[in-house]
Amino acid sequence: QKEVEQNSGPLSVPEGAIASLNCTYSDRVSQSFFWYRQYSGKSPELIMSIYSNGDKEDGRFTAQLNKASQYVSLLIRDSQPSDSATYLCAVSGGSYIPTFGRGTSLIVHP
Amino acid sequence: DGGITQSPKYLFRKEGQNVTLSCEQNLNHDAMYWYRQDPGQGLRLIYYSQIVNDFQKGDIAEGYSVSREKKESFPLTVTSAQKNPTAFYLCASSASVYEQYFGPGTRLTVT
Numbered sequence: 001q002k003e004v005e006q007n008s009g010p011l012s013v014p015e016g017a018i019a020s021l022n023c024t025y026s027d028r029v030s031q032s033f034f035w036y037r038q039y040s041g042k043s044p045e046l047i048m049s050i051y052s053n054g055d056k057e058d059g060r061f062t063a064q065l066n067k068a069s070q071y072v073s074l075l076i077r078d079s080q081p082s083d084s085a086t087y088l089c090a091v092s093g094g095s096y097i098p099t100f101g102r103g104t105s106l107i108v109h110p
Numbered sequence: 111d112g113g114i115t116q117s118p119k120y121l122f123r124k125e126g127q128n129v130t131l132s133c134e135q136n137l138n139h140d141a142m143y144w145y146r147q148d149p150g151q152g153l154r155l156i157y158y159s160q161i162v163n164d165f166q167k168g169d170i171a172e173g174y175s176v177s178r179e180k181k182e183s184f185p186l187t188v189t190s191a192q193k194n195p196t197a198f199y200l201c202a203s204s205a206s207v208y209e210q211y212f213g214p215g216t217r218l219t220v221t
Contacts, residue, residue, distance in 0.1 A: 008150075034209050043200055043212040044153075088152070090210075096141075096160075097168075098210065102152040 002027045004091050006101035013108055019076040021104050023089030026070070033065055033072045034098065036088040044088055048074060079108040113137065114213035116201050121218045123195075131186045131216045133201035142184035143202040143210065146170065153200065159184055188218065195220045 003026040013019045021035075032051055036044035050056045050063040050072065062075040072091070076083055086105050092098040114135045123129045135142065141160045145153040155168030159178040173192025178184055184203075188195045198217050202210040 032209075036212075043215045046209050046211060049209045096204075097143075097155065097158060100153040102150075 002091070002093070002099045004089055004099050004101040006087075006089050006104045008102060009105040010107050011104055013079050013106070015079060015081060015108055015110050017079050017108075019079045019083065019106055019108065021074040021076075021087050021089075021106065023072045023074075023091075023101055024070055025072070025089075025091045025099075027091065027093050027099075028070065030067075030070075030091045030093045032092045032096075032098070033063070034090040034092075035061075035063060035072075035074045036090060037083075038086045038088055038103065040085075076106075079106075081108050081110055084108050114201060114203055114211060116199075116213035116216050118216060119214065121216055123218070123220050125220055126190045127220075128190060129188050129195075129218065129220075131188065131199055131201075131218070133184045133186065133213060134182055135184075135201075135203045135213075136182060137203055137205075137211065138181070139203035139205050139211075140181070141204045142178065143204075144168075144174070144176065144184070144186045145200045145202065147198045147200060147215075156186065188220075 035048040038044045048063040060077045064073045086103040088103045089101040090098040117132045143158040144156040157176040159165035175187045201213040204210040
């Protein structure tokens with residue numbers, strides 16, 4: 001059974017701080033890693049994808065992948081109240097069908 | 111604009127009735143998926159299709175059925191055999207191995 005684990009939170013950070021969201025996965029042959037943002041009552045929106053070890057930056061978002069440790073993280077710099085949402089980690093391997101974590105709730109307070 | 115549409119946004123049905131949720135995409139994606147999301151839960155895969163006229167059961171297919179007669183369309187029928195059908199249903203599509211994109215979802219309430 002492939003598993004993707006995330007701390008459910010909530011993770012509370014002040015406006016302007018760095019929010020760090022973490023995800024671990026069980027399937028060692030996983031190849032593709034995704035972060036989605038889901039606002040309450042809305043559908044998930046893809047914000048980052050990463051396929052190789054290291055960091056990938058896109059604006060205020062940085063995804064970090066460490067396949068040896070089976071760990072992927074998402075950093076949000078200069079957090080804004082509008083970043084308050086649930087962040088879903090998804091991991092896929094040879095079948096290309098992603099397994100989703102349950103998500104981490106992020107609250108950015110002014 | 112390219113994207114995924116789901117209809118209706120909200121759906122109310124009486125217990126014992128079958129109901130069909132619509133999902134259409136114009137992204138020219140080969141693969142389409144149906145997920146169910148319950149409060150506080152992650153996404154659970156119901157069915158997926160990687161090519162027209164072919165589909166596979168996901169983790170929770172019991173009580174659901176699908177068809178894939180056209181590349182653009184992947185409707186989901188929630189049958190009366192589904193014990194707890196009230197949920198948020200999400201359709202997604204992807205270009206084979208790449209990231210999935212989600213539609214806006216249909217919130218189904220069965221009473």
